[in-house]
Amino acid sequence: MSKGRVTVIDIAHAAGVSKSTVSLVLQGSPLVNEATRAKVNAVIRELGYVYNRGAANLRQAKSKIVGIVVNDLTNSFLAELAVGVDMVVQSAGYVQFLSNTGESIDRQREVVASMREHGISGLIVSPARGTDAADFKPLTNAGIPVMIVVRNIPGAKVSSLVSDNFAGASAAVEHLAGLGHRRIAFMGGFANTAVFAERLGGYRDALAKAGIAFDDELVVATAPSRAGGVEAVGRAMLLAHKPTAALCFNDAVAFGVCDGLRARRLEPGVDFAVVGFDDVIEAESAVPALTTISVDPQGMGRRAAQLLLKQINSGKVEAEAIVSAVRLVVRQSSGTALDATARRAVS
Amino acid sequence: MSKGRVTVIDIAHAAGVSKSTVSLVLQGSPLVNEATRAKVNAVIRELGYVYNRGAANLRQAKSKIVGIVVNDLTNSFLAELAVGVDMVVQSAGYVQFLSNTGESIDRQREVVASMREHGISGLIVSPARGTDAADFKPLTNAGIPVMIVVRNIPGAKVSSLVSDNFAGASAAVEHLAGLGHRRIAFMGGFANTAVFAERLGGYRDALAKAGIAFDDELVVATAPSRAGGVEAVGRAMLLAHKPTAALCFNDAVAFGVCDGLRARRLEPGVDFAVVGFDDVIEAESAVPALTTISVDPQGMGRRAAQLLLKQINSGKVEAEAIVSAVRLVVRQSSGTALDATARRAVS
DNA sequence: ACGATTATTTGGAACGTTCCAAACGTTGTC
DNA sequence: GACAACGTTTGGAACGTTCCAAATAATCGT
Numbered sequence: 001m002s003k004g005r006v007t008v009i010d011i012a013h014a015a016g017v018s019k020s021t022v023s024l025v026l027q028g029s030p031l032v033n034e035a036t037r038a039k040v041n042a043v044i045r046e047l048g049y050v051y052n053r054g055a056a057n058l059r060q061a062k063s064k065i066v067g068i069v070v071n072d073l074t075n076s077f078l079a080e081l082a083v084g085v086d087m088v089v090q091s092a093g094y095v096q097f098l099s100n101t102g103e104s105i106d107r108q109r110e111v112v113a114s115m116r117e118h119g120i121s122g123l124i125v126s127p128a129r130g131t132d133a134a135d136f137k138p139l140t141n142a143g144i145p146v147m148i149v150v151r152n153i154p155g156a157k158v159s160s161l162v163s164d165n166f167a168g169a170s171a172a173v174e175h176l177a178g179l180g181h182r183r184i185a186f187m188g189g190f191a192n193t194a195v196f197a198e199r200l201g202g203y204r205d206a207l208a209k210a211g212i213a214f215d216d217e218l219v220v221a222t223a224p225s226r227a228g229g230v231e232a233v234g235r236a237m238l239l240a241h242k243p244t245a246a247l248c249f250n251d252a253v254a255f256g257v258c259d260g261l262r263a264r265r266l267e268p269g270v271d272f273a274v275v276g277f278d279d280v281i282e283a284e285s286a287v288p289a290l291t292t293i294s295v296d297p298q299g300m301g302r303r304a305a306q307l308l309l310k311q312i313n314s315g316k317v318e319a320e321a322i323v324s325a326v327r328l329v330v331r332q333s334s335g336t337a338l339d340a341t342a343r344r345a346v347s
Numbered sequence: 348m349s350k351g352r353v354t355v356i357d358i359a360h361a362a363g364v365s366k367s368t369v370s371l372v373l374q375g376s377p378l379v380n381e382a383t384r385a386k387v388n389a390v391i392r393e394l395g396y397v398y399n400r401g402a403a404n405l406r407q408a409k410s411k412i413v414g415i416v417v418n419d420l421t422n423s424f425l426a427e428l429a430v431g432v433d434m435v436v437q438s439a440g441y442v443q444f445l446s447n448t449g450e451s452i453d454r455q456r457e458v459v460a461s462m463r464e465h466g467i468s469g470l471i472v473s474p475a476r477g478t479d480a481a482d483f484k485p486l487t488n489a490g491i492p493v494m495i496v497v498r499n500i501p502g503a504k505v506s507s508l509v510s511d512n513f514a515g516a517s518a519a520v521e522h523l524a525g526l527g528h529r530r531i532a533f534m535g536g537f538a539n540t541a542v543f544a545e546r547l548g549g550y551r552d553a554l555a556k557a558g559i560a561f562d563d564e565l566v567v568a569t570a571p572s573r574a575g576g577v578e579a580v581g582r583a584m585l586l587a588h589k590p591t592a593a594l595c596f597n598d599a600v601a602f603g604v605c606d607g608l609r610a611r612r613l614e615p616g617v618d619f620a621v622v623g624f625d626d627v628i629e630a631e632s633a634v635p636a637l638t639t640i641s642v643d644p645q646g647m648g649r650r651a652a653q654l655l656l657k658q659i660n661s662g663k664v665e666a667e668a669i670v671s672a673v674r675l676v677v678r679q680s681s682g683t684a685l686d687a688t689a690r691r692a693v694s
Numbered sequence: 695a696c697g698a699t700t701a702t703t704t705g706g707a708a709c710g711t712t713c714c715a716a717a718c719g720t721t722g723t724c
Numbered sequence: 725g726a727c728a729a730c731g732t733t734t735g736g737a738a739c740g741t742t743c744c745a746a747a748t749a750a751t752c753g754t
Contacts, residue, residue: 055710098445227632259634285574287606402740
């Protein structure tokens with residue numbers, strides 16, 4: 001009774017049954033008689049019993065816990081993704097460890113190890129920059145499914161879910177070219193990342209398809225942040241032959257670009273077309289509303305979680321790499337078609 | 348060996364010692380001889396042993412897990428706070444369950460219950476709107492410290508850490524009044540929340556101190572979001588006697604207000620002064636840089652976690668309510684002092 | 695060489711659950 | 725009345741660790 005925790009034995013005692021029976025009730029087994037089930041449940045409520053999942057996990061090796069580690073939770077794209085994961089994880093009766101690595105490989109290794117000791121039965125990770133393909137080997141060897149999201153790690157033999165960066169960038173450029181732009185910049189992002197390379201690839205491909213020559217002056221790499229956007233537009237405007245439009249590495253950069261344009265008395269969507277990437281929530285309500293590539297991070301999170309849970313339940317560890325479709329959302333920041341004079345002045 | 352998991356017994360067997368000794372090594376006890384410690388550690392590494400915290404927790408009731416539940420993780424203020432918590436929790440060797448409630452009281456109850464079953468030894472919660480003071484009673488009764496952050500719940504007998512909303516709002520208004528503004532609006536936020544009431548209180552107090560009459564036309568409540576800010580400025584500009592400055596409920600609202608001003612061809616920081624609240628990261632790099640009340644959410648998160656860990660370790664459950672100091676950060680969006688003509692035109 | 699310390703090591707017995715095989719109590723069938 | 729068949733219940737024996745009390749080994753002073 002007052003000797004600490006209320007246990008299944010206390011319940012059994014108070015209800016006049018055995019601990020085994022109580023256990024059966026707890027797991028909703030159909031074997032147990034309705035009357036005793038009711039009795040047991042009543043006692044459970046009365047004594048304020050709380051189930052000890054730790055003890056249960058010790059016996060049966062299926063833990064109802066997943067881990068999720070992200071490289072930067074303050075990035076609203078990733079926060080959104082985490083929320084998506086949370087939704088399905090929660091409704092499946094699971095609970096999640098969540099940790100932030102802040103791009104630190106060491107922290108990442110630590111938290112993954114710690115989560116493993118705590119018995120996670122699956123892991124979703126948006127890896128820190130520089131994560132090695134072999135880093136998740138121990139997990140998968142132990143039969144714990146791992147799902148890499150957002151950033152791909154070439155050579156890693158785990159499942160992955162990334163957005164279609166190539167197609168997205170390509171669609172954006174096609175849109176801008178269709179409006180009459182010829183000098184289209186690519187702004188923001190660190191050049192040595194896989195995501196950057198994919199988006200740049202789409203940009204170049206669409207440029208070629210539109211018959212526009214690639215000019216590497218027009219790709220200006222900066223930090224993938226709002227401040228980076230401001231910097232990028234500053235650098236681009238120093239060029240002799242200035243751009244009239246920009247595809248930005250992500251929405252944060254795009255907002256920074258808008259800020260920078262305004263600081264130069266140029267109105268985004270009127271004097272200069274800007275397109276973002278990600279479609280974060282603020283993109284819609286910003287002024288001007290941001291034309292961007294919708295990636296639906298929350299949806300990605302949900303999908304990743306569903307896939308992970310599927311793998312956990314089926315006990316299969318075979319990796320599948322899936323790319324999530326994206327779509328262009330045209331809003332105001334890309335403006336309307338350039339008129340004849342503007343087009344002539346530009347080209 | 349191949350019979351599944353490597354356990355402490357396997358290690359003991361392979362190292363030629365008893366399981367007790369291995370256990371001692373695991374917890375870094377000074378009792379064990381250096382030579383055998385080295386031997387055991389070698390075997391541990393060799394066999395790829397992973398510690399089973401679940402089993403350990405079963406024996407000793409101190410779990411190294413804390414829970415954190417927030418009402419809206421997509422709010423960058425809360426994401427930032429979560430990161431702060433994560434930092435100290437992580438370095439203390441703990442790991443955290445994190446869940447998002449999306450303002451749903453039901454979800455909140457569910458996740459808290461679930462976390463409890465998983466044996467958290469402490470909880471940090473930014474409660475969903477409408478959380479009852481009694482909701483955390485079971486936790487505290489069980490000796491599990493609970494710390495409420497950001498939103499206060501009157502009457503709850505648990506620790507809390509909220510920012511000094513009154514003083515912050517007051518400082519902002521004082522600043523605006525000092526610049527010569529007499530028509531200062533209060534924009535955004537839901538009127539039926541404690542935080543709103545506190546900030547509005549500070550606003551009114553400073554107004555009185557500056558000898559400015561309170562005009563309830565000038566408090567325009569909207570959703571505490573960017574879109575809400577746009578709406579607020581729209582409504583305020585319909586007034587016969589328009590404001591020349593605004594204290595916004597939070598930074599998101601402030602950004603919306605800037606958007607709305609621009610849509611009306613007014614430049615924030617030049618034609619109209621705007622002050623935010625929270626000092627989210629974007630506040631500094633936005634254009635114009637936002638004058639705001641710095642709350643340092645990450646610092647709050649760190650502090651909350653430290654307090655919680657202290658309570659966990661000392662085993663004391665007595666509640667302490669602390670308010671975190673805030674400071675005014677003057678940037679460009681509040682502009683410079685109104686000149687004589689402008690002041691005359693306004694008053 | 696012998697107790698007395700001190701430094702190490704070690705068998706159980708927990709912790710709270712689940713699972714298995716076996717037992718129990720009915721009822722129905724021949 | 726014995727047997728089978730069912731529906732329901734139940735004692736252990738796990739799971740992987742920590743803790744305690746006690747055993748053993750090493751060191752020392754005399």
